Amino acid sequence: MNQQGSTRVENPQGFVHTGAGNIYVNGGAHLQDSDKPAFRRVAEDQLRRLRLVLVDPPGMGKARAMLADTGTVILDGDPGSGRTSAARVLLRECRQDSGVLHELLPGEEGELALHDPALVGNGDQLLLDLSGADDHQWSAARADLPALRKSVHEQHAHLVVIMPHDGILDPDLQYYRVGIGRPPGLQVLRRHLRMHGMPYEQYMRSDATVDEFVGVKRPMREIADFADLVRRARETARPDEEFAQWCATAKRARNDRRKEVAARVAELREAPQRALLITVSMLHGAHADVIHRAAQLLLRTLASPSDGLPLLQHKDLAERLTEISAATGLRGHVHFTDLDYDSAVRAHFWDHMPDLRPHLGTWAASIVDLNHLHVTPAVRDGLVTRLADQYLRTGRGDGLASLAERWSIEATSRARLEAAVHALTCGLEDPAHGREFRERIYQWCAYRRLKGEFAQVLVRICADVLAASHPDQALLRLYYLARRERDPAPALQSLDDMVAGSRRLRRRLLDRLARYSPSPPDLGIFLRVCDPVPLTDSSETSRALVEEREVQHSLTTCWHAVLAGLPRATWQPHAARWLRRAADGIGRRGELLLDLLVSAAERCGERRGEAFAALYASAREAERTAPGGLKRSVETTELLIHKISVAQGLGPATPPPSARGTQP
Incomplete structure (x- = not known):
């Protein structure tokens, strides 16, 4: 029931990380103008399908x-x-x-x-x-x-x-x-077959293969896999075959074919034969033109010598495919004649030719980079998924992670960066290796020097994959990436997008920023996410974020660090937004914004007079663009002056009548 999600990367920017400091922009390959949906939408589609398929x-x-x-x-x-x-x-x-x-x-x-x-x-x-x-x-x-x-x-x-x-x-x-309890196996199988578009009159028939299969207590995952085999058997069956033949084919595909494949490989002694066998297994279902080109690239990757024969003396592709029990369909796509034979071939070469493994990563990258009509996103994703499956099947999550990192560093195209994203997605979505990949991504984001285009790959992994099910982990990892980048800042943009949709995540990020002495990178993040509109919005709850004591502490701490450590030109536009929001007729919440700014300036010690003056100047400048009109904006400025005077011990606690006009 767990569908493998595909991920495309949208609106990214590229970086080169040159050391322990900032990440500087480099003119490399970029991930942009993607033609695939964001992972969060894919995840929602999977949940919707899960609801339909569940008995x-x-x-x-x-x-x-x-x-x-x-x-x-x-x-x-x-x-x-x-x-x-x-x-x-x-x-x-x-x-x-x-x-x-x-x-x-x-x-x-x-x-x-x-x-x-x-x-x-x-x-x-x-x-x-x-x-x-x-x-x-x-x-x-x-x-x-x-x-x-x-x-x-x-x-x-x-x-x-x-x-x-x-x-x-x-x-x-x-x-x-x-x-x-366990739902009836036959009912579960039929529900899956229905969702695969199987004709009702077919799967409702009594069938000996089905009866034998569901007669054994099996995990729901195994039943779903068998239904998928029946679907695939139907797609590759002859026109005269029906449900019984599809199920029989699916049953044979479940058999252990390791000995059968080993015997076939032993018969195929020539490098071109084995290269084609590997290629078809890794690109199963791809167009014949892609299979031919990819087999040539594999021989070149392995430095296999040419046979030296003239071109017209070479075996044609149809003959070579027959030698490995494969064929080309009517639309030019290549399949093995036996269902699921491709997975047995992949497992054989991976398990019994370990020296081949590092070359497969290099070869896969060269296929992904091909500018070919038939090298579609589905073909690229399928290749990466099959390669990732071998790493994960044999407990080599570290090898898959290193491969994705290498692809990102060596990236010459958007397609290769997308392949790196997809490889890491496979690791994150694998039940046995998900935790390992989440921890590895944390180490990369928090501590590693990121070379090439790897930073933008991690941004998209966190924002579009990890955030779909583990938003707190995605938030922390994006925070670390954002601290090390300069404009353009996709990690910071992703952080902003995440907290825009969650009061809880905005609260948590503010707490993180204020927990330790905020550094200049922290303050840059704070100014981006301290939008006063969501802070004062109470449409979904009984009180706004700005009315929560813990949030007030975080805001005051960060604004104090901003006023004390950054030039006025940097923070003035953000303070102006707070002041305009305070003048926007939101009552007590608007006054709280002023209180927090004044409290932050009051903490500036010997420089508090300078901070108060800067806030006052910002208020005067904000009057010209306040949405509530000049009168309310002036009243807000007068209320700010009153609060500053009280903080300095220079005036009464009661605001003047003109300032009281800001109250609803």
């Missing part, structure tokens, strides 16, 4: 009712029963206008503790998958669940916990536990 397991109705009534449900079920899919569907069904769906990963870098109230935003949908947790992890999570539930309730959010099967649950949490 409600026994207990799903009770889980829905529990989640609706209490905001929390704890799912328990056998491994392979579809618990994770059920959890995601439950959360999608309770989606609100506010809030986002994200997975909680306690203990990972950039993740808040489960008991931290800042973890939950208004209307969020939270998934806590502890199905694979050990006793220590489950015990720690159980201790934090009451506090997490309290935050979920206060924020009108929803939480689904997947507990370890038959794990211990505290008495006060037993009420929220719902057992999830």
Whole structure:
């Protein structure tokens, strides 16, 4: 049920990182004008499809009712029963206008503790998958669940916990536990076949192969894979074949073909034969022209000598494909004659010719860079996915990460940068290696010197991939990237975009900026994300961010650092926005903006008089462009002067009558 998402990179800029300082712009390959959707949209499409394909397991109705009534449900079920899919569907069904769906990963870098109230935003949908947790992890999570539930309730959010099967649950949490059963295998298979566009009159027939397959208790993932094999068998079948033949072909494809492939490779002794075999397996379904060109490039990558024969004495492609049990279809696309034979070929060469592995990365990059009519985005993504699968299948996540980094450093085209993004996406989406890749991306963003175009690849990975399910981790990694870049600043833009859609993330970023002594890069980020409009907006909650004590502390700390450490020309436009917003008829929230500015200036010690004067001058300049008209703007300036006088001990606490006009 987990579809492999494709990612295209949009609106990026390229950098070269020259040391421990800033990243300077370099005129290299750029990722722009992408023709593929952002990953967040792909992720939403996957959730929508998951809802359509899911057969409600026994207990799903009770889980829905529990989640609706209490905001929390704890799912328990056998491994392979579809618990994770059920959890995601439950959360999608309770989606609100506010809030986002994200997975909680306690203990990972950039993740808040489960008991931290800042973890939950208004209307969020939270998934806590502890199905694979050990006793220590489950015990720690159980201790934090009451506090997490309290935050979920206060924020009108929803939480689904997947507990370890038959794990211990505290008495006060037993009420929220719902057992999830295994849905009927035949019904699940038929639902998948229907979603694949299989004719109803075909898959509803009784079939011996299907009966044998569903007669064994299988994980839901395995049933989904078999349905996909049936779909592919249908697509490559002869016109006279029907459902029974498709299922029989799918059954044969599930057999272990390692010995069969090993015997075939032993028969094919010539380098061109093996090169073509590898090429078809890695570019399965590509056009014959691409297969021919790619096989030549593989021989060149491996420095295989030419046979020296005249061109017309060479075997033609049709004959060579027949030798490896492949053929060209009516539209010129190449497939092996046996279903799923390509995966067995890939596994054989990867496992039994380890010296070939580094050359495959170089060769794949050369294919990605081809400017050819039939080298489409789908062909490039398919090649990268198949190569990534071999790294991940054999536990070589580090090799895949290094390959993506190398492609980014050596990038000569947008296509190669997109291939690097897609390779890292494969690692992030792999259940067994996702955590490793999230940690590796953190190390790159926070500590590594980024060469070539790698920084822009990481920006897009964080903004379009990681942010889809782990926004807190994406926020932290983009923060580190933004601290090291100069204009143009795609990491900073991505940060701004993230907090624009989430009060919780804006609060968290402000807290991060104020937690330590803000550096000049931190202040640049602050000025970008301190937009007074979302800070004073209370349309979705009972109070605005600016009315929260913790946010006020963060804003005051950062504005103090700005006034004390940056030239007025840098911060004046941002202060003017605050002053214009204060004059915009928002009442007490507008006055709070003035209070925070004055409080920040008051902390400037011996330079506070200079800071007060600069704020006053900014207010006078803002009067000319205030949206509420000159009268209200002047009243706001007078209220600011009054607050400055009070801070200096020079005036009464009660504002003058003209300044009171700013109140609603």
